[in-house]
Amino acid sequence: MALGPRLDLRQSQSLVMTPQLQQAIKLLALSNLEIETFIGDALDANPLLELGEAAPREADPEAVDPDLRRTSLESSPIDQLIGEGRAEDDRPLDIDTTAIDRDRDTFDADWGGSLGAGGGGEDGPSIDERGAGPLSLSDHLDLQIGPAALDGAQAFVARHIVGLLDEAGYLAVPLRQIAADLGVDEALARRGLDLVQSLDPTGVGARNLGECLALQAREADRYDPCMARLLDNLDLLGRGELARLKRICGVDDEDFAEMMGELRGYDPKPGRRFAASGGEAVTPDILVVQAADGAWQVELNQATLPRLIVNRTYYVEMRGACDDKAARGWLSDKLADANWLVKALDQRARTILKVASELVRQQDGFFREGVSQLRPLTLRAVAEAIEMHESTVSRVTSNKYLTCPRGTFELKYFFTSGVGSTEGEGGASAEAVKAAIKQLIDAEDPKAILSDDTLVDLLKDRGFELARRTVAKYREAIGLGSSVQRRRQKALAAVR
16 A cells, blocks of 8 residues: 555544633632722723622522522613624633643642641631731740840840841851851850740741751650751752661651651741731621521622623724724624623622532531531532532632631631541541640640640540640641740740
8 A cells, every 4th residue: 555645634522721711710719809900901901891880799699599690781672783792602601620620729838849848738827817917026036035045145145146037037147157246255156046946936046947847856855866867868858869868867667757747747937927928908708697597698798899891882882983894803802802701700709609608508517606616628528519610619719718707717718627536427627626726725724734645635525536746736737836835935924
């Protein structure tokens, strides 16, 4: 058979992300304030768009007739002209991108390798912490120096060192230079640094990552020779040479895994929890109010959500004045864009209301009784309940806040992992466990500080089956120190 070129015609089906679908996905992930900025840009670019009066406040989408809340164009004598400008593919947008979801959110690890940053990720600052205007790192340390210093000279050097720390709590200036700048000997400079490194949070004043983790390991009474060798060779860990690292430490696989688990519980940047950005104001996107009959009503915050409409009269006037074919084509494109944007914003509002309503239904105990009744909840559970894709729920809950009688919370707050429960009914929420730990520690006697092992027993009496390591992780996640740190802090408070 002779070889030669030929033309073949083939027909196939494929799933393609249209520009409209891509834009709809982006709109879904934006907060109301970001949507307001987006609409402002759209108004500048499209003469057929204009702002209308604020839409009426809406309750639960399941309780309102969808036809009454539809913002698409109603019938009118000029709808035939309007229809001429609609794009051929102007169909309902499907946000459930099961097969084409390739833009999942990622985050940059603080350590860029095998180690996880303690105190990060899902356990971020709460709304109360964001709005309370926390102390800066230097102010927090300065309050501790006076009672802890042995003499005025040590306190003087320690305060100077605190002023040299970066946002992560590290000291980048050599001790020799500090001593020369202050006109003191290096021994006094060393005493000042020792004082800073003894303060809360543990790890501040370290000159490198290894020293920061070593300070935290000593605080946790885990700084043995094997841990010391591990911290001295963190560069091997970053390169993934785990076999070599295990030989250097002289441990087997089980002990090495336990050491790695311990390291993941430490905070590589202890000063970041005092960053100034914690005091930013939060504008809620969703309002949750209780009706007279006790039911919850879920509404969008219309104060931050402008209503966009299409000026049909202006379109008809411009179309009648257009004799040029290119101008008519441009006007038709603008009308199609305007129609699509109004519909996309309407679909976004419906989706947010649907997800928020399901969240309120699933976490009804939290809204009525508080964090102790917060249930374990996953994106998948909500997605299955409302028959949407998991990625859609993830986008809806990103960068959006809900306000209710108990305060303002990020939607992600209501998705918590489950921990062991003695009742065996699906476990308890991690946030509920944190609340119980905080309650126990707040009520502890200064003369009888509760250890992590004691907390394990007390939590078991409350129905929580937790390991000591898990209790320590949750305690650190809510900013509470170890028993040694709390004993020191309460002793200082008693002296004052």
